[in-house]
Amino acid sequence: MVATVLIVDDEPLNVDLLEQELAAAGYRTLSAANGEEALTVAKALPDLVLLDVMMEGLDGYAVCERLKANDATRTIPVIFLTALTDSFEKVRAFSVGAVDYVTKPFETGELLARVGTHIALRREIEAHRKSRSTIQYLVEEIRSDRDAMVGESPALRHVREQIAQVAPTDSTVLIQGETGTGKELVARAIHELSLRRERPLIKVNCAALPRDLVESELFGHEKGAFTGATQQRRGRFELADGGTLFLDEAGELPLDTQAKLLRVLQEREFDRVGGTRSLRTDVRVIAATNRDLHARVEDGGFRADLYYRLNVFPIVVPPLRERRDDIPGLVRHFVAKAARKLGRTLDGISPAFVERACAYAWPGNIRELENLVERAAIMSRGAVLDAVDLFSSASATASEKTPAVMAGDAMLEAVERAHIQQVLERTRWVIEGERGAARILGLNPSTLRGRLRKLGIRKTS
Numbered sequence: 001m002v003a004t005v006l007i008v009d010d011e012p013l014n015v016d017l018l019e020q021e022l023a024a025a026g027y028r029t030l031s032a033a034n035g036e037e038a039l040t041v042a043k044a045l046p047d048l049v050l051l052d053v054m055m056e057g058l059d060g061y062a063v064c065e066r067l068k069a070n071d072a073t074r075t076i077p078v079i080f081l082t083a084l085t086d087s088f089e090k091v092r093a094f095s096v097g098a099v100d101y102v103t104k105p106f107e108t109g110e111l112l113a114r115v116g117t118h119i120a121l122r123r124e125i126e127a128h129r130k131s132r133s134t135i136q137y138l139v140e141e142i143r144s145d146r147d148a149m150v151g152e153s154p155a156l157r158h159v160r161e162q163i164a165q166v167a168p169t170d171s172t173v174l175i176q177g178e179t180g181t182g183k184e185l186v187a188r189a190i191h192e193l194s195l196r197r198e199r200p201l202i203k204v205n206c207a208a209l210p211r212d213l214v215e216s217e218l219f220g221h222e223k224g225a226f227t228g229a230t231q232q233r234r235g236r237f238e239l240a241d242g243g244t245l246f247l248d249e250a251g252e253l254p255l256d257t258q259a260k261l262l263r264v265l266q267e268r269e270f271d272r273v274g275g276t277r278s279l280r281t282d283v284r285v286i287a288a289t290n291r292d293l294h295a296r297v298e299d300g301g302f303r304a305d306l307y308y309r310l311n312v313f314p315i316v317v318p319p320l321r322e323r324r325d326d327i328p329g330l331v332r333h334f335v336a337k338a339a340r341k342l343g344r345t346l347d348g349i350s351p352a353f354v355e356r357a358c359a360y361a362w363p364g365n366i367r368e369l370e371n372l373v374e375r376a377a378i379m380s381r382g383a384v385l386d387a388v389d390l391f392s393s394a395s396a397t398a399s400e401k402t403p404a405v406m407a408g409d410a411m412l413e414a415v416e417r418a419h420i421q422q423v424l425e426r427t428r429w430v431i432e433g434e435r436g437a438a439r440i441l442g443l444n445p446s447t448l449r450g451r452l453r454k455l456g457i458r459k460t461s
């Protein structure tokens with residue numbers, strides 16, 4: 001982008017000369033012959049102002065002060081053109097907000113270098129300011145997102161109580177629960193309510209790390225500890241010093257790493273990989289897993305001593321289907337969030353949507369609900385969330401039985417049951433014949449009758 005320079009000088013010859021030099025260097029120029037005119041022309045927001053000091057009427061200092069007092073022109077860099085060599089005058093130029101000065105008679109090369117530098121600098125500053133405000137925005141987004149733990153069901157209230165109880169202590173917490181139930185949210189809440197909240201919460205996803213990197217990731221390594229360790233590196237235990245370490249998917253830790261983790265938990269000491277001296281650390285550990293850790297202990301995949309060391313304060317986050325009271329509130333929460341994210345107005349949710357949501361089994365728990373609501377928001381045309389067809393027909397039936405665990409076969413059966421029921425409704429329970437359900441389903445009528453018995457499908461009204 002071509003930069004524009006405003007030249008302010010009451011000596012026309014000076015203006016001409018500067019215009020030529022700047023134009024030759026690729027700048028666009030504007031000019032003003034006195035202070036008043038300069039303030040008017042500056043409204044065009046040039047990228048830089050070259051400002052003569054001694055002028056009739058408003059002098060350079062006064063012009064600069066006014067430019068700096070105006071929000072629109074405040075950030076435009078001003079370079080004084082001065083015949084004065086008195087350092088008092090130069091200092092005064094800076095005190096009214098100039099970024100630089102050039103003494104007359106000026107040397108073209110020097111002038112152009114200063115102009116170029118200040119324009120580039122200002123562009124950098126503007127870009128930085130923009131990205132800082134973007135970051136600020138993101139931080140607020142994350143914060144508002146993080147704070148929200150929606151739900152007033154007795155089950156979730158119990159979890160909240162446990163969080164409040166354990167947060168101010170330094171005790172190790174083991175959070176267990178199915179995928180998407182909010183384990184990470186619980187971990188963050190504990191950290192935020194703890195005395196360590198001003199210190200970092202460092203997360204390690206034990207399942208995402210390659211086996212041979214887990215230890216270096218947790219404890220760091222010394223230079224040359226292994227091929228590729230070209231530099232010393234601090235591990236997460238060091239980074240979390242004074243704060244909280246969140247070991248996500250802790251059930252996936254390799255057995256030999258488990259032994260080392262046990263040592264840190266017991267002795268607050270560890271060695272970097274390839275290190276020769278032990279380091280001390282002050283870290284509060286929160287572990288989470290969606291596996292049944294106790295069962296892992298029984299089958300030898302997890303050390304019993306580590307299990308007991310982690311399980312000082314267990315918190316079990318119940319699956320969504322066991323706290324259905326939370327569903328309407330969560331739907332509203334995620335509708336508002338999706339509306340913000342999509343820049344849409346969504347001020348209602350159809351009762352049918354809420355009904356289906358309350359009836360659905362939610363095998364993916366809150367994460368699934370969040371994603372489904374976002375999808376529904378995208379698909380709903382008006383300001384009311386109504387994309388009920390998103391719920392597979394499995395949902396309604398799945399809920400009737402409200403199974404405690406709905407996985408694998410149970411899920412398949414539910415889908416099958418719902419599908420058959422739907423077809424039967426369409427054929428008004430006609431099973432045989434050209435338009436019968438059996439034909440539509442590609443089954444023998446007797447086979448279909450057998451399935452109906454097995455799945456417990458009966459004609460209702």
Ligand SMILES: Nc1ncnc2c1ncn2[C@@H]1O[C@H](COP(=O)(O)OP(=O)(O)OP(=O)(O)O)[C@@H](O)[C@H]1O
Pocket residue numbers: 145148149150151177178179180181182183184185186289290330333366367370
């Ligand atoms: N009670 C809640 N209120 C609002 N949002 C929630 C709640 N619980 C969970 N969430 C949201 O649901 C999503 C999944 O939660 P989170 O990542 O904490 O689950 P998780 O148990 O750690 O899952 P995984 O085992 O798959 O890692 C996140 O976006 C989280 O913010």
Ligand SMILES: [Mg+2]
Pocket residue numbers: 183184248
């Ligand atoms: Mg998680």
